[in-house]
Amino acid sequence: MNSRERVLTALAHREPDRVPIDLGGSLVTGINGVAYHRLREYLGLEGRPVRVADILLQLAEVEEPVRQRFGVDVVGLPLLEPLPGVRNTRWKDWTLPDGSPALISADFVPEVTERGDLLIRAADGSVAQWMPAGTYHFLPKEAPLAQATLEDLERFQPRRFTDEEMDFLHHAARRLHKETDYALFGWFGGSLVEGAQFARGWVRFMQDLKRDPGFAAALVERLAQAALADLERYLDAVGECIHVVGFGDDLGVQHGLQFHPDLYRQLFKPHHRRLYGLVHARSRAYVFLHTCGSVYDLIPDLIEVGVDILNPVQTSAARMEPDRLKRAFGDRLTFWGGGCCPQRVLPWGTPEEVAADVRERLRTLAPGGGYVFAPIHDIQPDVPPQNIVAMVD
Secondary structure, eight states: OOHHHHHHHHHTTOOOSSOOBOSSSSTTSOBBHHHHHHHHHHHTOOOOOEEEEETTTTEEOOOHHHHHHHTOOEEEOOOSOSBTTBOTTSEEEEEOTTSOEEEEETTOOOEEOTTOOEEEEOTTSOEEEEEOTTOSSOEEOSOTTTTOOHHHHTTOOOOOOOHHHHHHHHHHHHHHHHHOOSEEEEEEEOOSHHHHHHHHOHHHHHHHHHHOHHHHHHHHHHHHHHHHHHHHHHHHHHTTTOSEEEEEOOOEETTEESSOHHHIIIIIHHHHHHHHHHHHHHOSOEEEEEOOSOOGGGHHHHHHTTOOEEEOOOTTSTTOOHHHHHHHHTTTOEEEOOOSOTTTHHHHSOHHHHHHHHHHHHHHHSTTSOEEBOOSSSBOTTSOHHHHHHHHO
């Protein structure tokens, strides 16, 4: 089996010749630039700067020698604009937080404060994202709709793919489909819950759900309309070539859902049904949903609206144990992730403990297909390279 066949076999709930592996195929199965630099050194690969492909998360571009070393089966469509107006076409020298050399888009010119924080400003001058000195990725700062009214919402324009981005993705998908045997992953995003939380501010939006449900519904509707229109264009551009379309919407936290299941069913589920249904209607691709935390109570709803693949499979969250998930949903849902506990074992365990943790998860999740191995969330800077090797090997 080649990589593409291996992944498609697993997604069809049949056992392939071995468990498929994803490392760096998407924004939610990637590796931080600091961890990647140390991994390359540990593997003895040619010393050259890491390319930071995603600016906000500071994720590295995983290179072909690393994919070959670990038997990776998935490759993601590359990003043209990780930020509006910032293109990954020209590169400049960059220094990672630990002092390691890197490359980043030449268009990226953040503001640097006296204490060394990095700021990304929106068009109106507000601080949209910041990376405090000594940390490893950017965080949302000032929500653009924090003080907005319904009238203001009518002028709100969610970020959309440009025509140039669509053309770039179209040609990248055709090239990768023709020239490689990888399974192709297209990250679309389409976030409604997180999109609303980032636009309004997490606390304010959660208050809106109770105090101003009309505003919350209008904001989600506006995000959904933009996502649906973009998704039609996206599928026209790449739908014939890619095998997985990635969406992201965090519905859970460590101990349960962010909100009552009935609220999800009323406010978000109809929009998710339209988005995921469009993928199935317009392509043969599988719908991948990244949703963190304990989402056990909503998994039947997610399957109903068209989710084929669940990620990151956060097994340390409440009621998300691998055996419970496989037993309840393994015949209807592919689990993509769940590879090793990122909160304890992967950063702090020995390589032997990491390998044992992985073996136990494979024993539970791999039988019968419906499983793609990947780390739970992106690999963070505190993960030793020997533990990454132990996890994937």
